[in-house]
Amino acid sequence: MKVTIVGAGIVGAAVAYELASRGAQVRLIDVRGSGQGATLASAGILAPYIEGHSADLLRLGLCSLDRYDSFITRVATDAQRAIEYRRLGTLQVARTDDEAWQLEQAARVLAGSSVPHTYLDGNAARNIEPSLAEGVRAGLLVPQHGYVGVASLMSALQEAARRHGTTLSIARVNRIDLCDGGVRVETSEDSPVADAVVVAAGSWSGGIPMAPAVPPPVRPVRGQLLQLRFPEPLISHVVWGTASYLVPWEDGSVLVGATVEDAGFDERVTVAGVRQLLESAEEIVPAIGSATFDDARAGLRPATADDLPIIGRSSTMRGVYYATGHYRSGVLLAPLTAVMIADLVLDGRECPELALARPDRFGL
Numbered sequence: 001m002k003v004t005i006v007g008a009g010i011v012g013a014a015v016a017y018e019l020a021s022r023g024a025q026v027r028l029i030d031v032r033g034s035g036q037g038a039t040l041a042s043a044g045i046l047a048p049y050i051e052g053h054s055a056d057l058l059r060l061g062l063c064s065l066d067r068y069d070s071f072i073t074r075v076a077t078d079a080q081r082a083i084e085y086r087r088l089g090t091l092q093v094a095r096t097d098d099e100a101w102q103l104e105q106a107a108r109v110l111a112g113s114s115v116p117h118t119y120l121d122g123n124a125a126r127n128i129e130p131s132l133a134e135g136v137r138a139g140l141l142v143p144q145h146g147y148v149g150v151a152s153l154m155s156a157l158q159e160a161a162r163r164h165g166t167t168l169s170i171a172r173v174n175r176i177d178l179c180d181g182g183v184r185v186e187t188s189e190d191s192p193v194a195d196a197v198v199v200a201a202g203s204w205s206g207g208i209p210m211a212p213a214v215p216p217p218v219r220p221v222r223g224q225l226l227q228l229r230f231p232e233p234l235i236s237h238v239v240w241g242t243a244s245y246l247v248p249w250e251d252g253s254v255l256v257g258a259t260v261e262d263a264g265f266d267e268r269v270t271v272a273g274v275r276q277l278l279e280s281a282e283e284i285v286p287a288i289g290s291a292t293f294d295d296a297r298a299g300l301r302p303a304t305a306d307d308l309p310i311i312g313r314s315s316t317m318r319g320v321y322y323a324t325g326h327y328r329s330g331v332l333l334a335p336l337t338a339v340m341i342a343d344l345v346l347d348g349r350e351c352p353e354l355a356l357a358r359p360d361r362f363g364l
């Protein structure tokens with residue numbers, strides 16, 4: 001089966017890899033190449049018990065996290081490349097009574113579901129993360145959380161997909177149409193026809209003309225991210241505060257993210273964004289001022305009205321599928337999305353979680 005995937009970010013690449021590894025003939029199309037959109041500025045945090053703000057999002061996140069170990073092993077083996085992936089736990093911290101109360105409630109919910117966790121007072125939190133500020137009053141440790149180094153994952157996914165025959169075309173997609181032989185993607189270079197087309201263009205998914213389908217209602221939400229370097233190792237867990245988070249990479253650098261901004265399609269880093277991140281991170285870890293800058297980047301998260309992704313088949317265009325709108329969870333949900341789409345496209349099989357992300361809830 002021939003499949004064209006529009007968008008080569010983390011979701012498009014994971015879908016391409018999954019389809020190609022099951023024998024499909026896959027072509028990825030992206031005007032900027034691989035992983036140059038939101039993926040580039042993702043911290044790669046895998047923390048569904050923090051970011052799963054609704055029951056449906058939590059279920060999708062847990063289901064995908066369950067797949068992560070085997071996903072990483074498969075991709076690294078197929079690509080023959082190392083992927084930075086560590087389940088070192090998250091430490092969510094509270095600085096006010098209200099935040100501490102909220103952490104206590106979160107701990108109760110975890111206890112009710114038998115999820116391993118530890119609720120800590122401020123001193124106990126500083127015992128495991130000595131660089132935390134004196135103002136930190138409480139912490140919630142969830143050991144099964146972690147992060148994946150997105151650059152290493154993207155590079156391995158691209159190589160693994162390539163070894164399974166996937167090709168990548170750098171081209172602008174002008175429209176998607178139904179035609180006699182299947183679905184045609186008209187690009188700035190050529191117009192390939194495939195049996196199936198997967199729209200995985202993140203924030204740009206809504207800008208592709210697709211008659212008779214309406215464009216997916218996805219809007220960009222900018223996230224700015226800093227990569228800092230410290231003279232000494234700073235933290236050993238992902239540290240999550242109310243206005244920023246910190247992720248310790250193996251190379252000694254620390255990612256500090258992320259702003260949440262309505263800035264249209266503006267992908268630039270701003271002084272206000274950097275200042276906001278530094279100030280909020282300093283409230284958690286006062287040593288932030290001793291860092292040097294490795295990098296500052298920005299990406300556009302593809303948001304939907306209900307914060308859930310759009311995954312599944314189009315109800316108006318036969319052979320068209322969506323894998324978009326993952327908002328803050330593209331990296332976490334990539335393995336699950338890839339399996340959902342591959343099951344659907346290749347075997348017509350609907351995994352139960354597909355009901356949570358149906359495109360037809362937006363008339364798609």
Ligand code: GLY
Pocket residue numbers: 043045051223257258301327328329
């Ligand atoms: N998932 C973290 C973020 O979007 O900032």
